[in-house]
Amino acid sequence: xxxxxxxxxxxITKRGQNVTFRCDPISEHNRLYWYRQTLGQGxxxxxxxxxxxxxxxxxxxxxxxxAERPKGSFSTLEIQRTEQGDSAMYLCASxxxxxxxxxxxxxxxxxxxx
Amino acid sequence: ExxxxxxxxxxxxxxxxxxxxxxxxxxxxxRGLFWYRQxxxxxxxxxxTLYSAGEEKEKERLKATLTKKESFLHIxxxxxxxxxxxxxxxxxxxxxxxxxxxxxxxxxxx
Numbered sequence: 001x002x003x004x005x006x007x008x009x010x011x012i013t014k015r016g017q018n019v020t021f022r023c024d025p026i027s028e029h030n031r032l033y034w035y036r037q038t039l040g041q042g043x044x045x046x047x048x049x050x051x052x053x054x055x056x057x058x059x060x061x062x063x064x065x066x067a068e069r070p071k072g073s074f075s076t077l078e079i080q081r082t083e084q085g086d087s088a089m090y091l092c093a094s095x096x097x098x099x100x101x102x103x104x105x106x107x108x109x110x111x112x113x114x
Numbered sequence: 115e116x117x118x119x120x121x122x123x124x125x126x127x128x129x130x131x132x133x134x135x136x137x138x139x140x141x142x143x144x145r146g147l148f149w150y151r152q153x154x155x156x157x158x159x160x161x162x163t164l165y166s167a168g169e170e171k172e173k174e175r176l177k178a179t180l181t182k183k184e185s186f187l188h189i190x191x192x193x194x195x196x197x198x199x200x201x202x203x204x205x206x207x208x209x210x211x212x213x214x215x216x217x218x219x220x221x222x223x224x
């Protein structure tokens with residue numbers, strides 16, 4: 001069990017650019033979640049996959065955001081035409097077993113928009 | 115609307131000074147209440163899950179309890195290495211996602 005891995009750890013980009021983050025969940029965990037966390041706040045839910053199917057999307061997930069989980073393994077989160085307000089820590093979590101089991105988080109990707 | 119409120123926002127303790135952190139919640143059909151610890155620049159680290167009122171879990175100097183409206187994280191004789199932000203989250207109804215509070219930032223001075 002190597003834990004949830006996220007890359008890159010830090011991303012600095014100019015406003016208007018596209019960025020993509022990757023999450024590798026704990027192996028054999030079938031559920032994968034994306035959250036966003038800003039300073040002084042708790043994580044906020046963005047979207048959720050069970051295997052390769054995207055089952056839930058938050059109202060926070062504007063049409064500039066897209067997420068995929070091909071073959072039910074790793075996941076990517078892309079933000080198009082980044083804005084200042086997109087600056088945050090993007091966290092990925094994976095979960096195995098029953099749907100009420102703990103979610104295990106990676107160390108996140110910190111996005112800074114110049 | 116499902117909601118989680120944590121208090122206090124910040125807590126400063128002397129080493130060995132026991133205290134409690136509060137997590138008040140409103141949720142439709144609680145499936146689980148989760149406590150996490152988060153260090154600066156890191157992701158949340160899982161501590162406990164509580165599923166029903168009256169349940170208690172313990173780990174080293176930490177003990178979590180649950181009622182129908184709130185949960186407490188009791189810290190007994192804390193050490194400086196317990197300094198972190200402690201997050202509470204609930205999962206309700208048919209949802210898969212967690213709803214988090216803003217956290218309590220704990221500082222333990224030697």
